[in-house]
Amino acid sequence: MTWSRGLWIAALLAPAVLIVSLFVLVPLASAFVFSFYSWNGLARGAWSGLANFNTVLFVEPFASWTRNAFTHNVTVFIAVMIAQNGTAFLIAWLLLKALPGHRIHQVAIFLPVILSSIIIGAMWKLFLNPIFGLVNQSLIALGLGEWAQPWLGQSSTALGALVLVNTWHWLGFPALVFLAGMQRISSDVIEAARLDGATDGQLLRRVIWPLVAPATTVVVVLTFIGSFNWFEMPYVMTGLDGSPAGATDVLGLYFYRTAFGNVTSGLQDFGLGSALAVLMFLFIGIVAGFGALYLRSREVRE
Amino acid sequence: MVKITRRAALAGLAGTVAMPAYLRDASAQAQTELSFWTWRQEDRTQYATLFGEFTQANPSIKIAFQGFEPQNYGSALSTALAAGRGPDVIHIRAYGGTEQFAKAGYLTPLTRANVPEIGNLPAAALGSVSMRSDKQVYAVPFASQTLGLFVNREIFTRLNLKVPETWAELMATCNTIKQTGGGIFPIANGMATAWMVEVFTSIFTSSWHGREFVADMLAGKATFEDPRYVEALGKLLELREHMPTGFAGVDYATAQQLFMSGRAAMFAGGSFEIANFRRQNPKLAMEFHAPPSRTAGAPRLVSLFYDGGYAVNSKSEKAAAALQLVRHMATPAFGTRFSALLGNVSPINGVTITDPMLARVTELNTSASDYIMAVHFRFQEPTGSNLLQGGIQRLMSGQATPAQLAAEITKGIATYHEPFRRG
Numbered sequence: 001m002t003w004s005r006g007l008w009i010a011a012l013l014a015p016a017v018l019i020v021s022l023f024v025l026v027p028l029a030s031a032f033v034f035s036f037y038s039w040n041g042l043a044r045g046a047w048s049g050l051a052n053f054n055t056v057l058f059v060e061p062f063a064s065w066t067r068n069a070f071t072h073n074v075t076v077f078i079a080v081m082i083a084q085n086g087t088a089f090l091i092a093w094l095l096l097k098a099l100p101g102h103r104i105h106q107v108a109i110f111l112p113v114i115l116s117s118i119i120i121g122a123m124w125k126l127f128l129n130p131i132f133g134l135v136n137q138s139l140i141a142l143g144l145g146e147w148a149q150p151w152l153g154q155s156s157t158a159l160g161a162l163v164l165v166n167t168w169h170w171l172g173f174p175a176l177v178f179l180a181g182m183q184r185i186s187s188d189v190i191e192a193a194r195l196d197g198a199t200d201g202q203l204l205r206r207v208i209w210p211l212v213a214p215a216t217t218v219v220v221v222l223t224f225i226g227s228f229n230w231f232e233m234p235y236v237m238t239g240l241d242g243s244p245a246g247a248t249d250v251l252g253l254y255f256y257r258t259a260f261g262n263v264t265s266g267l268q269d270f271g272l273g274s275a276l277a278v279l280m281f282l283f284i285g286i287v288a289g290f291g292a293l294y295l296r297s298r299e300v301r302e
Numbered sequence: 303m304v305k306i307t308r309r310a311a312l313a314g315l316a317g318t319v320a321m322p323a324y325l326r327d328a329s330a331q332a333q334t335e336l337s338f339w340t341w342r343q344e345d346r347t348q349y350a351t352l353f354g355e356f357t358q359a360n361p362s363i364k365i366a367f368q369g370f371e372p373q374n375y376g377s378a379l380s381t382a383l384a385a386g387r388g389p390d391v392i393h394i395r396a397y398g399g400t401e402q403f404a405k406a407g408y409l410t411p412l413t414r415a416n417v418p419e420i421g422n423l424p425a426a427a428l429g430s431v432s433m434r435s436d437k438q439v440y441a442v443p444f445a446s447q448t449l450g451l452f453v454n455r456e457i458f459t460r461l462n463l464k465v466p467e468t469w470a471e472l473m474a475t476c477n478t479i480k481q482t483g484g485g486i487f488p489i490a491n492g493m494a495t496a497w498m499v500e501v502f503t504s505i506f507t508s509s510w511h512g513r514e515f516v517a518d519m520l521a522g523k524a525t526f527e528d529p530r531y532v533e534a535l536g537k538l539l540e541l542r543e544h545m546p547t548g549f550a551g552v553d554y555a556t557a558q559q560l561f562m563s564g565r566a567a568m569f570a571g572g573s574f575e576i577a578n579f580r581r582q583n584p585k586l587a588m589e590f591h592a593p594p595s596r597t598a599g600a601p602r603l604v605s606l607f608y609d610g611g612y613a614v615n616s617k618s619e620k621a622a623a624a625l626q627l628v629r630h631m632a633t634p635a636f637g638t639r640f641s642a643l644l645g646n647v648s649p650i651n652g653v654t655i656t657d658p659m660l661a662r663v664t665e666l667n668t669s670a671s672d673y674i675m676a677v678h679f680r681f682q683e684p685t686g687s688n689l690l691q692g693g694i695q696r697l698m699s700g701q702a703t704p705a706q707l708a709a710e711i712t713k714g715i716a717t718y719h720e721p722f723r724r725g
Contacts, residue, residue, distance in 0.1 A: 043384075043406035061684050061714055129556060130492075130548025150551025153494045154699065240373065241496040244550060244699065245692035258683075260377035263341075264497030265687035267398050267680070268380060 028281070035274035044270075052275035056258075062272070068246055069254040076163060076250065077227035084167040085174045085219055092178035093204060106179075110172035117169065121236030124165040128152050128237075152238055155247035162248055166233050170226075174219045181215030182208055217295035221288055228284050231256070241265065251280050334623040335364045339379060340393035343369025348643040355639065356630055363623045365391070383408045383615070390618040391627055394441050395610040396430035398680040403613070404433050409440040410614040416625055417442065419632035427649040430608035434681065441611025442632040445574075445646040448663050449505050449605040449673060451594075452561060452569040452579075455587035457486060461567075465591050467602065469510075469537065472594045476544035479567050488544040490566030492552020493698050496691040498571075500675060503694050504605040505570040506541060508671040509595045510534035513603065516672055522721035525712040527705075535697065535704035542698060550699055562586055573663045574609075577645030590659060592666050606670035607677050608649060682718045689714040 038048040056062050091109060095102050112120065127134040128151045136148035151161040185208065193207050231252035234242060240262050242249025257266060259273020340349070346369055353365040368389065370378050376399070382388035383403070392409070394400050403409055412420055420428060423443055431441035453465055461482055466472035476488035491502050511534040518524040524531075546552050546560060561569035562583045569575075570593070579586055592602035612631050614624045630636055637648030641655050647663055648655075655661045672678065679686025689711045696702040702710075716722035 040405055043408075060717070061689075125553075128551070129553075130551040131546055131556060131560070136548070148548070150494075150548030153492070153548065153551025155696075155701070238494075239496060241691060243494055243496050243692075244695040245701070260374075260380075261402075262688075263372060263376055263395065263399070265500070265680070265691055266685050267402055267683055268376060269683060272683075 031274045031277045034270050035278045039271040052271045056272055056275050069249045069251045072250050073228050079163045080223055088171055088174035089178050091175045095179050096182045109175055112169050113172040117232035118236055120169045121233050125237045153244055155244055158248045177215045177219055181212035185211045213299040221292050224288055333364055334620050336391055336623055337366050337389040338391045339368050339389040341370050341372040341375035386617055388615050390615055390620050390624040392613045394613045396608045400431045400440055401433055404440045410616045412439045417629050419629050422632055422650050427608050431611040441613035442628050443608050443611045443649050445609045446649045447607055447609055448573040449501055451591045453589045454567050455589050457567045466594045468598050469594050487546045487566040490557045490561040490569040492549045492557050493695050494551050495554035498554045499691050499694045500687055502570050504673050505593050507534035508603040508605050509593055510537050513671050525722050526708045527712050532704045532708045576659055601669055603671040604666045605673040607673035679715055684714045
């Protein structure tokens with residue numbers, strides 16, 4: 001009886017397992033293998049052990065490029081956590097209060113999420129154009145001409161501009177996750193807190209924040225993975241080089257450039273590219289894994 | 303009713319199948335269909351004409367054109383070749399772009415035995431599609447590109463300006479445009495597109511560092527820290543006040559738009575823009591000139607490089623037909639047609655160029671300097687281009703001095719270039 005049941009389950013799982021192995025596991029494994037070889041042009045050369053890893057981590061200028069890109073990923077993660085997820089939490093709270101017009105706002109906030117990053121990137125690149133762009137034109141129209149900046153062309157503003165565009169794009173998603181989490185809180189709990197005289201601030205901090213912990217787990221883990229795999233937005237808006245001068249370079253761009261080459265400046269090196277991919281995979285996997293474990297334990301505790 | 307329709311449909315279907323078969327028989331011999339891959343997807347119609355003419359002369363060979371997005375072409379091609387597939391005839395990029403494919407054994411070596419027509423090509427052009435180690439040629443070069451200064455004739459005439467021949471004249475011209483041009487930017491270029499930064503740099507520095515510096519450097523007698531190169535880099539800073547507002551954020555497309563719409567008077571760019579500008583604004587009155595010299599009487603140098611070539615896949619099962627096509631593509635007749643249709647300069651000797659602007663470009667090519675990084679330092683990482691592009695962005699935004707940048711470039715290239723390690 002159990003034997004035939006097992007067979008059934010296996011048969012039903014087989015197509016999914018097949019697809020996952022073909023399109024996820026095999027490429028992962030091959031990247032892993034590639035990273036241990038030296039590459040002669042585009043053909044695989046001799047086994048080179050950890051040489052590729054050594055190059056991307058410790059040999060200049062690759063090491064400082066890796067460091068630079070990694071630092072930007074960390075910055076992006078922190079900035080997105082604050083700018084995007086912080087705002088999303090407050091918006092979810094406002095939506096929960098069901099103020100007049102909250103349904104329209106709920107839709108409006110979620111709307112950009114369904115657009116492709118490529119479209120949003122291209123659109124905002126136009127908005128941020130230093131000469132024709134909507135942003136600078138508006139600033140000039142408001143008499144704030146000296147605030148007009150070449151946003152994407154300065155190392156001081158480029159990454160920040162990208163983070164803000166990313167926030168504009170994705171804000172609706174964490175907002176919706178938080179809102180769902182808040183709606184799951186039993187109204188008894190909130191009413192009890194209100195009867196005890198809790199203000200909005202106390203209610204948010206002491207009741208709602210601990211009780212939406214499962215939603216927070218989801219949002220933090222997804223933000224982490226998203227920040228470290230960030231690619232489309234900088235690719236569309238500042239290019240494969242992470243212009244200007246690597247100020248918007250992130251690991252995704254750096255990996256792509258290394259493995260597949262940047263036609264206007266560089267060459268392809270599958271070995272170094274694969275080494276980077278393996279390092280990224282390990283880092284994201286390990287940190288996201290431990291992070292999720294910690295956040296889960298926090299859910300129970302609070 | 304249904305039955306009749308179905309029968310009619312079947313008859314129709316049979317007809318459509320029969321037609322090409324009949325036509326194929328009429329063309330006398332068995333057809334070989336070659337596949338051709340390129341990143342020049344916008345040239346599809348012109349290539350259809352060029353290939354159509356070839357098929358007319360060689361009815362047994364047809365060519366299927368497939369275009370790719372330029373940025374992804376390398377990865378599409380390398381993955382296909384790694385899997386033992388890929389097209390029969392490959393449009394390949396020059397220098398490091400050829401070498402990495404040739405090193406891997408993906409390309410058929412071209413010799414005077416299998417492609418006698420390579421004798422029609424100048425040595426520098428063949429060098430761009432050869433391996434540096436053994437000088438073996440792997441492709442038929444298809445176009446040379448010249449970097450120089452585009453000028454909007456209408457604006458220059460209206461403001462009564464002369465095309466600047468020296469650096470001092472350039473500065474004076476820029477000042478006049480700023481004062482009397484009514485908001486027109488003197489120079490359209492910006493810094494936001496990295497590869498265009500390298501183009502810009504080469505155009506305005508070549509005449510300053512001169513050809514002797516390049517020769518000395520290649521001979522191992524100078525590095526990028528040579529005073530001539532550092533001085534040339536410093537000159538770029540003088541251009542900043544003549545570039546568009548917020549030039550740090552002005553990308554390639556914006557710069558093109560500024561020039562084409564007459565909002566900027568000059569554009570530092572490549573001869574590959576000519577066809578593009580004409581297509582986008584047929585009314586634009588533009589001229590192409592060599593950049594200004596350092597002083598009166600000193601040479602005005604354009605920057606020259608080769609774009610790439612047509613190569614034959616070493617795994618092609620239709621090698622004979624592929625070689626036949628590539629031989630044709632190395633003839634002056636093809637080069638003449640190529641230049642006429644695509645508005646690019648074919649490097650083949652004996653080509654006739656009728657277009658006056660292109661003819662002017664070939665004239666300027668006689669006084670040219672190498673497009674240094676692409677021609678000499680794009681074979682190994684970190685490439686010279688990689689170091690230069692980001693470096694110039696920092697230089698122009700005041701985050702690095704010319705001397706610092708020159709030292710960084712030299713140090714980066716020295717990791718694999720022995721002559722830079724001494725001294």
